[in-house]
Amino acid sequence: MKKSIFTACCLSMVLLGNSSVYADQVVFQPGSVQGKDMWLSSVYNNTAVDDDKLQVGGWGDWYRTLIQFDLTDLPPVATSVDMYMYAYDRGDSSTPVSMIWYFLMSSWDEQTQDYYDPLSGGYLGVLPAPTPNSWYGILNITTAYNWWKAGTYANYGFAFLATDNNNQFNVFRSSDYSDYRYRPKLVVTYDGANLGFPLSGYTPYNAPISAVLDHSMTTGGGCADGLVVAYTNERGSSQYDHSNWYVYGESLSCVNDILYGYKNGNPGTVFSINNQYDTSSGNEDGYYLFYDGHTGYDYPIANTNVYAAASGTVTVPSPNPYNQVNIDHGNGFVTYYLHLSQIYVSTNDYVTKGTSLIGKTSDHLHFTVKKNGQRVDPYGWQGEYGTDPLQVSGNDNVCLWDFCQ
Ligand SMILES: [Zn+2]
Secondary structure: OOOOOEEEEOOOOOOOOOOOOOOEEEEEOOOOOOOEEEEEEOOOOOEOEOOOEEEEEEEOOOEEEEEEOOOOOOOOOOOEEEEEEEEOOOOOOOEOOOEEEEEEOOOOOOOOOEOOOOEEEEEEEEEOOOOOOEEEEEOOOHHHHHHHHHOOOOOOOEEEEEOOOEEEEEEEEOOOOOOHHHOOEEEEEEOOOOEOOOEOOOOOOOOOOOEOOOEEOOOOOOOOOOOOOOOOOOOOOOOOOOOOOOOOOOOHHHHHHHHOOOOOOOOOOOOOOOOOOOHHHOOHHHOOOEEOOOOOEEEOOOOOEEEOOOOEEEEOOOOOOOOOEEEEOOOOEEEEEEEEEEEOOOOOOEEOOOOOEEEEEEEEEEEEEEEOOEEEOOEOOOOOOOOOHHHHHOOOOOEOEOOOO
16 A cells, blocks of 8 residues: 655645835755755656656656755845746647645655655645746745744755646756756845945946956956856856967966856856946957956946945044945945045944945945955845855855845
8 A cells, every 4th residue: 555645734825025126136046966856756766866857747657846945045034935947848748737736844855765755745735737948936935935944844845746647747957957047946035235336326237347256357367266256147158168268378277267166057158247248349358257356346437426335334444555444334244445535434433325425436446345254246146057156155145236136
């Protein structure tokens, strides 16, 4: 006698309110190491199949999918969380099927779980059949996310079962799928530490940028030191795969360094922030980004007023070789403004976001954000193209700007 896999109880998902316009958002899309998802079936694949797809349905038998996200590095409280899986065409005569989903309440193993191992879970309802070759959104799993983060319930993820099995199959890309862009993902929106843009008359997305966190735009001389970081809405690029690699005479010993951070990526596609960097304007040697220990963003905007990005208490270093102002925002965040031509504030002044004039730029503003002493990328990481390389140093990069794009 086969055991039923679920002892179901009776949870229901409570809808939360809409997220704030000003909220921060992070897209979490783990790869094969961090991702935990698999499928199994009642006849041919009793034991978990941890391959590049996830299947739900059956043809007389039953296929089901289990998925669990490691939420460790994600915000503690979310205002909105949606989950997406990419559905694709199975390439046979099967048709999509609606799904029953469960809030899992017992642990499972991605490699050894058996179809007939007992599992318990809370019934969540019936979801519509997916449309192949499109993202399948499971919207508003906010309550589950917050329960998991708070420890109200242990995070064992969700199970998806078919409502019927008459040659009906849904097939999704898994976290092991080779093209990282199509792996399952979470979109997490939360209220964060919002920063205004410090330069009068600009936004984070229309200001010119001449150097970004951990990178310079120059290719001349020396090797990168092992980190390549992509930013909001970008994808990594490989100079190694670029036809100009040899033209610029870089040492081949740099190759492994430069590839790091997007080796799971898509070589040959440039980094870009708001299309500021691309190869279309001719000056190609300036358009590839390399780690050089730079701690912030350089905005080449001369002789322009600089305002406090958020409220806080000023420190003006003494001596002050970089003509710098620091603002401690009292919540673990400190912002740094360097290379000022004029400084209008003094140590221990309290400044307010957007209205307190703290100085004037020289030829550019260097702007750094730190959280608990660690530099962070205020443009955030939208993880669609893999794991945030900066998280190896303990950073949690989420968009900190008032208006995140
Ligand atoms: Zn700088």
